[in-house]
Amino acid sequence: MKRTITSRRLAAVGIAGALALVAAGCTSNDPQQTSNDSSAAPKAASDNDAPGDKVTIGFSGPAADHGWLAAINSSAQAEAKKYSDIDFKAVEGTNDASQQIAQIETFINDKVDAIVLLPTDGAALTEVATKAMNAGIPVVNVDREFSSPFAARTTILGDNYGMGVSAGTYACKVVKDKKLSNPVIAEIAGIDSLPLTQDRSKGFADALKACGQTVDNRVAAQFTVESGEKEASNLLQAAKKIDILWNHDDDQGVGVMAALDQANRHEMAFIGGAGSANAMRWIKEGKMEATVLYPPTQAADGIKLARLLAQDKGLSDLVQVEVPKRVVLNAPVVTKENVDKYLPLGFES
Template sequence: MTAVSHTLRRRRWALAGTATALALVVAGCTSNTPEDEGTAQAPAVAATGNDEPGDKVTIGFSAPAADHGWMGAITKAAVAEAAKYPDLELVQAEATNDVNLQISQIEQFINDGVDAIVLLPFDGAALTEVATKAMQAGIAVVNVDREFSDPNAARTTVLGDNYGMGVSAGTFICEQLGGKTDAKVAEIAGIDSLPLTQDRSRGFKDALAACGLTVSNRVAADFTVQGGEAAAANLLQAAPKLDAIWNHDDDQGVGVLAAIENAGRDEFFMVGGAGSKNVMDAIKADNTVLKATVIYPSTQAADGIKLARLLVQGKSMSDLVEVEVPRTIQLYAPVVTKENVDQYLPTAFES
């Protein structure tokens, strides 16, 4: 990358917050009236070659500690994706759940003059200020999974769909129960104080309501095997008859399945959440109550790496007509069953 282009791109990110605000004003004044048929013109040349080597890119990457299978997969996938590009240097900070340490890591990236930062913050609100500082320094920030409190602290944000997970799980259960309006449906949530858990539960409740069902029994765990087993044991004791269970998290689902086996219960079917390999293997084998899981992609940081590279090199997403990388990308929450499990196994994470 030449000194001139490097300076221009840094100036571009430093002005990103102002540009975003202006774009919102312009969008509000733009007519939504469609053009007459035949007047719109397709671009002359489709965007291609995004994976071809380009200008050298240095990306700083920081994420929480891998104390959970999904989080471990996040970092592993990001590192593997970065290794595919000879024009990309990844500077990986030590994974940490210490907010102050993560802030100092981002400050170090700023001091080192990296081109972009891909950041999965331990606490989005707490990392907002330092991410804003990076943007003001002309460094493209890609926010992953846990949102900053100010969207202008990032050029692009990559998210899973927590509400959509609940909707997908609830819709699948409705379909499987086939209009049985007196069915007993249970829910084993994650940590109730987290917005992500609240979003998942809200989506689940809304989807069930659409087919005349409600959550008859609900307990919360803590995303751990031990917590899942304890919560499930309490649930099963309180509910002598169930038709379906949705467990929010496949890591804690290892404990949930252990509790179900210990209780000798099999009158219901179970849906998992997140998309672990062991759960997908069980779905494929079809020899437990576990019949499906809902994906919360562990590819988010890997997607962030690809997007950061495109941003720095001034490229767009080749499958879009738009000439800029989008501001927000929310990944889908599909249901994985025995019929389609082979499609999703390659990106499943180890619990």
């Protein structure tokens, strides 16, 4: 039976999760397919998308108390619906680590084929995730990393440092394009105690060094609309002129935009972060310069990879026959020139 074979194989993967993947030259999961058939037309989609063995995927995500987090849950649900061979078992989103541990315990007891998990606290969920791996259930860790490499078969991450680098690199472009001398650059960060905020700020500062710039004014908000408006108002009072403003999060950016409107301060190039639909609409309207994506599709990608793992498949676009151990998504800059490309991925704040 598929379940028995897959479980036995994946139990071994869980025990040896930190080992490097074995390289190989096969590019297809279909042993009958050959590469020398010149008459075959190129395919737009991978053979992996064809229906395979029915698999049950358990999903545990965050409480939807933030636009980006809500998009994590909805994108996972939407992706699972695309596949007739996925039995999708989603539990209620939570910010309670104890509740999420209980959810994963239930998935283990139910013997699901794979688990996709955005942990409310990576360290707190490490033990139960490792338990799932040792039970032969591959775990796909999304966004917040576990504290052990044995707790996940695959980890999918956004690039927080890369977000800062993208924002800073674009800020340097604005300085050059507008021929700004002694520009005033401001930053509205998220929660300063979080490593993700620290990574974003470091990436921004590092990228600004390339054009000889630094952050002149900085405040930190709480990833909420209310805090964004409050901290932006404080910033505007302290800085009578701002040439470039980078706000880490488009949800709190709703409040930032409200503060800018109230103060009638739109002299600066306003750069956002995360990639909300409303930020992209502001870009189209000319109210905002750009935003940097932190993809809310991470869990959707997790569903796709969990399906491949449970069906004992790899990525057909890679020479490597196994699903990668770690995937870090890009942090592109969305501007007026490319906003239509990214708008379908935008989430509502």
